Amino acid sequence: MGKVVIFSAPSGSGKTTIVRQMLERFEQLEFSVSATSRAPRGCERDGVDYYFLSQEEFMRAVAEKRFVEWEEVYRGTCYGTLRSEVERIWAKGHTIVFDVDVIGGINLKRIFGEEACSIFVMPPSVEELRRRLEGRGTDAPEVIDRRVAKAEFELTKAPEFDRIVVNDRLEDALRETAELLEAFIAR
Numbered sequence: 001m002g003k004v005v006i007f008s009a010p011s012g013s014g015k016t017t018i019v020r021q022m023l024e025r026f027e028q029l030e031f032s033v034s035a036t037s038r039a040p041r042g043c044e045r046d047g048v049d050y051y052f053l054s055q056e057e058f059m060r061a062v063a064e065k066r067f068v069e070w071e072e073v074y075r076g077t078c079y080g081t082l083r084s085e086v087e088r089i090w091a092k093g094h095t096i097v098f099d100v101d102v103i104g105g106i107n108l109k110r111i112f113g114e115e116a117c118s119i120f121v122m123p124p125s126v127e128e129l130r131r132r133l134e135g136r137g138t139d140a141p142e143v144i145d146r147r148v149a150k151a152e153f154e155l156t157k158a159p160e161f162d163r164i165v166v167n168d169r170l171e172d173a174l175r176e177t178a179e180l181l182e183a184f185i186a187r
Contacts, residue, residue, distance in 0.1 A: 002090040004112050005029065005181065006098045006161075008105030009121035010151030012132040014167040018121060019099045021174050022181060029181075030094040032085050035061070035070075037078040051082065069107040079104065095185060102154040105161065117184040119177065120161035124168040126152060 005022075009015035023029050035051040037058040046052045053061065058078050062070060070080025079101065089096045098108055102120070109118040123129040129151055133144045158164050163180055167173040 001112070001115055002093070002095060003185070004096040004098060004108065004116045005184065006100065006105045006108050006112075006116055006118040007121060008100055008102045008118070008154075008161065009167075010102070010123060010129060010154045011147045012129045012136070012151070013121045013123045014132075014170060014173065015121040016099055017170065018165070018167065018173060018177055019097060022177060023097060025178060026095075026181060026185065028093075028095050028185065029097045030089045030092065032081060032089060032096045032098050034085075034098075034100065035067070035080050035082050037076070051085075068111060069104060071101075071103055071107070073101050073103075081108065102157050106157060109161070117163070117180065118161040119180065120158045120164045121173070122155070122158060122164050122166045123151070124166060126155075 007015050007019050019031070023031055033047065033049070033051060035053055035058065037053055037055045040046070040049070040052055044050065055076070058080070061067060061082070066083055067080040068083055068086055070078055072078050081098065086096060098105070100108065105118055105120070109116050123132070126148060130144065130148050133139060133147055139147070165173050165176050
């Protein structure tokens with residue numbers, strides 16, 4: 001078994017921005033593409049952004065135990081980590097990077113234990129999180145309300161992660177995350 005780095009955060013915390021920067025900075029890191037039962041958004045591509053499966057295909061993969069972990073994140077929308085994706089990355093000798101929701105991150109840490117470094121990206125405040133989500137211009141107000149309500153619950157789960165990185169200033173969050181990863185990879 002190889003190492004894994006797990007990034008989780010409420011939507012709008014800046015997690016994906018941090019993950020992208022770390023993937024550019026550390027050549028031994030490789031992103032694990034998750035599977036989902038939702039339809040692609042915008043220019044998302046199958047096998048690059050997600051493995052897009054129909055609800056039936058997703059449930060068949062669950063029944064066949066092809067997931068390391070999975071969950072229904074929103075009603076009717078499932079996300080999961082395929083065993084084949086984990087095996088593919090480890091076969092190259094790389095460290096896997098997961099960018100997953102908070103409950104998925106907790107589950108992955110439980111599965112991979114000491115071989116995992118779990119990082120919770122914390123927004124500076126719920127108000128700032130709402131402002132960032134509104135600034136994206138991609139979600140309707142009721143969707144933003146739902147994401148903020150979910151974020152309030154997810155923030156209570158932060159202590160279950162190995163490290164918490166507050167993303168108040170992106171440059172500081174990137175520096176802190178890089179230092180955490182350097183130490184984890186070196187051990």
